[in-house]
Amino acid sequence: MSKVSSSAAPAAPSPATPSRLATLLRDGWPVVLVAVIAIAGWYLLTATVYAGKGYLVPSPQEVAAAVAENAGVLLVATLTTLKEATFGYLLAIVGGISLAAVLSQSKLLERSIYPYAVLLQTVPVVAVAPLIVLWFGYNDLSVVIISLIMSLFPIVNNTLLGLRSTSRNLIELFALHNKSRVTAFWKLQLPGALPHIIGGLRISAGLSVIGAIVGEFIIGSGNAQGGLGVQIVFAQGRMYTALLFAEVIAATLLGFFFFMIVSAIGNRLLKNWHESAVGH
Numbered sequence: 001m002s003k004v005s006s007s008a009a010p011a012a013p014s015p016a017t018p019s020r021l022a023t024l025l026r027d028g029w030p031v032v033l034v035a036v037i038a039i040a041g042w043y044l045l046t047a048t049v050y051a052g053k054g055y056l057v058p059s060p061q062e063v064a065a066a067v068a069e070n071a072g073v074l075l076v077a078t079l080t081t082l083k084e085a086t087f088g089y090l091l092a093i094v095g096g097i098s099l100a101a102v103l104s105q106s107k108l109l110e111r112s113i114y115p116y117a118v119l120l121q122t123v124p125v126v127a128v129a130p131l132i133v134l135w136f137g138y139n140d141l142s143v144v145i146i147s148l149i150m151s152l153f154p155i156v157n158n159t160l161l162g163l164r165s166t167s168r169n170l171i172e173l174f175a176l177h178n179k180s181r182v183t184a185f186w187k188l189q190l191p192g193a194l195p196h197i198i199g200g201l202r203i204s205a206g207l208s209v210i211g212a213i214v215g216e217f218i219i220g221s222g223n224a225q226g227g228l229g230v231q232i233v234f235a236q237g238r239m240y241t242a243l244l245f246a247e248v249i250a251a252t253l254l255g256f257f258f259f260m261i262v263s264a265i266g267n268r269l270l271k272n273w274h275e276s277a278v279g280h
Contacts, residue, residue, distance in 0.1 A: 039060055042059075043059060046058065046059035046060075054241065054242065057241075058241050058242035058245055062242040063249070066240070066245075066246050070243055070246070073231065074250060077230065077247070077250075078227075078254060080226065080228075081213060081227035081228040081251070082254060084144050084147060084215070085147050085208045085209045085212040085254070088145070088147025088208050088211060088212060089147065089151055089204065089205065089208035092151040092155055092204055093201065095152060096159060096200070099156050100155070100159035100160040100163060101185070101190075103156075104163035104185075104189065110160070114160070117156050118153070125149060125211065126214065126218075128146075129215060129217075129218040132145050132146055132215075133218055139219075142215060142219055143215035143219060144215075145215075146211045146212070146214060146218075147208045147215060148208075148211070149211065150204075150208060150210055150214070151205075151207040151208040154200045154204045155197070156200075157200065158196045158197060158199050158200025158203070159193060159197050162194070162195065162196025162197055163185075163190070163193045165196070166188060166189045166192050195270060198262070198265075201262045201266070202259060202263060202266070205258035205261075206255040206256075206258060206259055209251065209255040209258060210255070212227065212229070213229035213251055214229065217229045217232075217233060228247050228251045228254070229251075231243075232247045232248065232251075
């Protein structure tokens with residue numbers, strides 16, 4: 001009889017897992033490519049059509065020089081706007097989700113209060129901002145309130161939509177097992193509404209920065225302690241277009257920073273079960 005070998009066959013080599021750096025380079029090159037093309041087009045535009053007209057459209061070199069010359073002011077202004085937008089955004093998250101949770105439990109409350117939430121969104125903030133300043137003063141609190149107003153409605157609307165989208169069969173199943181409305185809310189409605197909530201938070205992320213800058217437009221006067229909105233007005237008054245471009249870019253990147261943080265948190269919460277985040 002032949003002797004059967006007891007040694008196991010060698011396992012097939014597992015495919016190499018790409019490193020995080022390789023994945024980042026693979027996924028990020030289209031963004032970098034578009035940025036390079038945009039900057040190159042900007043440079044060509046300032047070198048041809050707007051040659052010698054830096055007061056209208058400054059070149060990338062002039063903007064970089066303005067950033068280097070005013071780095072301290074830009075840093076203070078960005079941090080100030082970041083603080084104001086963050087407080088307004090956090091208040092909008094707490095208030096928006098709480099309001100939507102209450103409205104989702106009563107059709108009467110929803111019909112009574114939701115139209116006013118819509119009105120809050122449709123009222124021009126620029127028209128309301130002077131009243132807010134009159135009531136709360138020329139301070140950071142007024143800016144935070146304006147940021148809150150700008151970013152509140154998308155959170156309320158999307159959260160309420162998600163809570164209202166819960167399957168009626170599942171709600172009846174919870175009721176069949178004598179589960180309370182509080183249990184059904186925490187165990188069923190809120191988890192199911194999470195994708196809608198994340199969507200509302202993403203929309204409001206940029207709006208909170210816009211609200212903070214609009215508030216600074218109304219409240220601030222040019223000084224080293226003001227936020228980006230204050231410094232934009234100050235640079236415009238001095239006709240310092242290169243610095244104006246730098247401040248607008250900083251405000252844009254700040255809103256993008258907010259959006260990316262919310263997106264990263266949302267993807268982590270949803271990646272194991274929801275199609276919108278699987279594979280991201």
